[in-house]
Amino acid sequence: MPNFAYESKLGGRDGRLICGVDEAGRGPLAGPVVAAAVILNPRRRPRGLDDSKKLDAAQRELLYGRLMERARAGELRFGIGAASVAEITRLNIFHATMLAMCRAVTALRIVPDHALIDGNHCPKDLCCPATAIVDGDAISVSIAAASIIAKVTRDRAMTKLHRRYPAYGWDSNKGYGTPSHHAGLKLVGISPHHRLGFAPVHQQMTLDLELTT
Structure with a gap:
């Protein structure tokens, strides 16, 4: 299960703001790519957070609800960013994903001290220092939380588009x-x-x- 070790090494238990960043939707043939950034309270983390790919839809929705409860209580911060189909076509999917991640971190409305990015690349235009972690959603609990929010947000958007x-x-x-x-x-x-x-x-x-x- 993912843990708080990376965040702790960067001072996450000592008041520094460490965010996890992940995306959903790089591979589909349609729809936007969506990214999320999450800053967890190290003492108030929801139980059961894991890589969204290892969870079924019902588990993701349950954990998404728990994360939103923490957000409403002021116990975590999250931001969501997306890149449109037009941007994916213009930039290519890699650069569009980096753009969505930058937008997600900006949407936190506070500049983190450090960002943990799922994958092997960090966005060049990010507003803070960052570390890329391959399979980060299975390692860092902050990235795992971001993966769940990004996945549920995008899935809901695609379900809405399905009606049209x-x-x-x-x-x-x-x-x-x-x-x-x-x-x-x-x-x-x-x-x-x-x-x-x-x-x-x-x-x-x-x-x-x-x-x-």
């Missing part, structure tokens, strides 16, 4: 390239929320153009 674009099955696949999503692409073509630079979407867009010319 039901052909793709986004309520279940959240924009990933599942058989149901590919079937929807073949049936109705691409939507404004598809990532044009991703190969299956680009191929479908090319096919749609060929069929209309």
Whole structure:
């Protein structure tokens, strides 16, 4: 289970503000990439926090609720940032993810003393010093908390989009390239929320153009 060791080494138990940062949605064919930044109170951490990928939807929702309760009580800070489909197309998914992470840290409305970033890269434009941790959501409890908030936030957004674009099955696949999503692409073509630079979407867009010319 993730723990507070990295945060403690950086002074997280001594009053320094250490935030964990993670993203959700780098791989899907549609929708934004969403990042979250979380500063936990070392003495008031919700139990059961873990890498969001190891949790099922019900567990994530439960833990998300606990994190929001702590936030309402002033016992943690969190910020959410996103990069749009247009930004993903313009910047590429890597740089769009870095942008979403920067926005999430800025949304904390306080400059952390240090950020722990899931992965092997730190955003260049971050407002504070940072350390990248590979598989950080399984190591740092602050990153694990961020992974849950980012994942639940994005999943809810994709479920909402599903109501407008039901052909793709986004309520279940959240924009990933599942058989149901590919079937929807073949049936109705691409939507404004598809990532044009991703190969299956680009191929479908090319096919749609060929069929209309």
